[in-house]
Amino acid sequence: MSETSAEDRIWTIPNLLSFLRLLGVPVFLWLVLGPKADGWAIAVLALAGFTDWLDGVIARRFDQTSRLGRLIDPAADKLYVFATILALLVRDIIPWWLVVAILGRELFVACFIPVLRKHGYKALQVHFLGKAAMFSLMYAFPLLFLASHTGWYADMARIVGWAFALWGTGLYWWAGLLYVIQVRRLVTATSKE
Structure with a gap:
């Protein structure tokens, strides 16, 4: 094959x-x-x-x-x-500003897709930092659901859930900035050819 x-x-x-x-x-x-x-x-x-x-x-x-x-x-x-x-x-369960922060990052990165396509690239390779951000957010969300309940676990779930949510959102933006740097390098390299 x-x-x-x-x-x-x-x-x-x-x-x-x-x-x-x-x-x-x-x-x-x-x-x-x-x-x-x-x-x-x-x-x-x-x-x-x-x-x-x-x-x-x-x-x-x-x-x-x-x-x-x-x-x-x-x-x-x-x-x-x-x-x-x-x-x-x-x-x-979560405030609107967290939604805006996560969706804002997606919109920010999406703005660079036409630039990539114009220079012949379909997509960027997934970065380890992006995977770490997704991992953090995927742990945060179930914990935040648990934190909305009244069981013995709610306080601990709230603390750990918000730690993962904030850390994950920060990493998500950091990964987004790294993607923009990658786009810039690719465009610069393509322009020199």
Whole structure:
């Protein structure tokens, strides 16, 4: 099998896991906003986090990386972040400024996509800092759901959840700035050719 055809694969285990994660987004939103079944919603988030890690491991270990996987894996991550902050905002668990900070970073980075495309690049490689930011946010959100309850765990969940949320948002912006620096370097290198 040539490398080009391997890149074009659709039916891989990592792609299946990413697709299942995408299907979990509306289920998660329904659980949080409909019956307010936070325990089940947190289980969906935890399963999404686990399958996100697992699809990466499988893709690297068994050489199942693909162009489609590089698109749907981060798309699933971003959809979970957006769905979760929307649900947390609607349920009045997080303040609007946190939503603005996270969505503002996405809009900021999206402004540079046309510049990349103009110079012949489709997307930037995912940076470790971006993965660390996503990891922090994906831990923060379930903890903030738990913090909205009145159980013995609520105070500890609030402290740790907000620590992850603030740290994750800071890392998210830092990663965004690094992406902008990458774009600038690529554009400069392309202009010199």
